[in-house]
Amino acid sequence: MKDCLMAKVTPYVTDCVVAELEKLGPKYRIALRIAQQLERLPCQHKGTYADDCLVNRVTAHKCYIAATCDRDLKRRIRKIPGVPIMYIADHKFAVERMPDVFGNPKRMGNM
Ligand SMILES: [Zn+2]
Structure with a gap:
């Protein structure tokens, strides 16, 4: 995550995400x-239900990067x-819709 953002990262998880993982059993x-x-x-x-929780949080507080590989959740957050x-794509962390001020690697490649 740190390499992807070229910055210090503090990953957070919510109570409901942990509860959902607990419910999913030994596979997770x-x-x-x-x-x-x-x-x-x-x-x-x-x-x-973690998806609603995460969508509500990132809507209310515009200070987060939402980290998910869930296709439906990504679609909701893009709105x-x-x-x-x-x-994660091809075993690598990636970020989309990152503002240029944070050093969007795609933009920097064009400089
Ligand atoms: Zn929650």
């Missing part, structure tokens, strides 16, 4: 273990102005 235990080590954003909402999306 490694993801769960990693998620449990991240900085935690507490949830006040009911249920564990919110000013929220960059980080994802």
Whole structure:
């Protein structure tokens, strides 16, 4: 993540994402273990539907980069102005819709 953004990164995870990983069972235990080590954003909402939670958070506070490889969630976040999306493609981190001020690598390549 740090290499992708060329900046210090603090990954956060929400209560509901961790709860969703817990519900998914043993197949996702490694993801769960990693998620449990991240900085935690507490949830006040009911249920564990994480997509709505993340969309609400990035809409309310334009200070996040949404990190997801979920196609539907990416599609929803693209509709919110000013929220960059980080994802993994070809085993590499990538970011889209990153403002130029942060050093968008695609733009820098054109300089
Ligand atoms: Zn939540």
